[in-house]
Amino acid sequence: MSEARVLVVDDEESYRDSLKYVLEREGFTVLLADTGPKAVEAFARDGADVVLLDLMLPGMSGSEVFRVIRERSDVPVIMVTAKDDQVDRIIGLELGADDYVTKPFSGRELVARVRAVLRRQLASAAGALDEPERLTVAGLTLDPERLTVTRDGEPQSLPPKEFALLHLLAQNAGRVLPRQVIIDRVWGADYFGDTKTLDVHIKRLRGRIEADPSQPEVIQTVRGVGYTFEA
Structure with missing residues (x-):
């Protein structure tokens, strides 16, 4: 290093x-x-x-x-x-x-x-070598090899961090993931940056997968705790 x-x-x-x-x-x-x-x-x-x-x-x-x-x-x-x-x-x-x-x-x-x-x-x-080949949940198909999410037959390429965040939430559909747990898993436990990074990435993901990002149905905020993915 x-x-x-x-x-x-x-x-x-x-x-x-x-x-x-x-x-x-x-x-x-x-x-x-x-x-x-x-x-x-x-x-x-x-x-x-x-x-x-x-x-x-x-x-x-x-x-x-x-x-x-x-x-x-x-x-x-x-x-x-x-x-x-x-x-x-x-x-x-x-x-x-x-x-x-x-x-x-x-x-x-x-x-x-x-x-x-x-x-x-x-x-x-x-x-990345340990990621499952594909994950399908809530009408979304996540492909770790290509870093794409497919919704309504239309694949979208995601930046690595956005894909890792979406994959983590989808893998834990129905569970509330605390903010710090998400940050540790996606950015690493030694991440020094602003925690608003997570909120920014969530906003971008909602813009990609939600029918109405202002009224999210898939990625939901649990106030004071974190986020949950509703399947």
């Missing part, structure tokens, strides 16, 4: 240099980019095992860079912003980032987050 490549995308030279120093001291290989276009070019040319991506970038926003990267790869992305702003936080979560940090942050915290997303990525890759 310590030999993993980390792409640091930030337009502030002081942050790039300090992150490079901290990460290289921990054994990571560090790639640097100071603009959105350079980040896309660096990722296409060299790849990365983790991307630290600032939302505020010249030439191309962090959100745009994320979308380009996600079209090509499922690499873990940690969003970074200088603003402690709820709007920025929600933007990062809506995009489907694996984690989210706000400047200033300590080098120790950042290294811990990088290692955490790498562990979750490795565990997810290993666990």
Whole structure:
């Protein structure tokens, strides 16, 4: 894990240099980019095992860079912003980032987050081999091999985290799953990010599978506890 490549995308030279120093001291290989276009070019040319991506970038926003990267790869992305702003936080979560940090942050915290997303990525890759071939419940067919959910004969491709969340809920149809249990199972027990990530993913799933997402019938909220999947 310590030999993993980390792409640091930030337009502030002081942050790039300090992150490079901290990460290289921990054994990571560090790639640097100071603009959105350079980040896309660096990722296409060299790849990365983790991307630290600032939302505020010249030439191309962090959100745009994320979308380009996600079209090509499922690499873990940690969003970074200088603003402690709820709007920025929600933007990062809506995009489907694996984690989210706000400047200033300590080098120790950042290294811990990088290692955490790498562990979750490795565990997810290993666990994928143990997934059942298919699961059909409540008129939905989930295909772990293709990461698709089929409703009314129409298959939809889901991002890995959304699929893992839907699969967990469907496997436990009729049971109320507490929020922390869901987060531990889908994001890992060492997840550092905002718990609103779960709510954002639930909202996106409802938009995909509910006849009326504003009045969900399949994925229901149990206030003060978590969520349940009604078969």
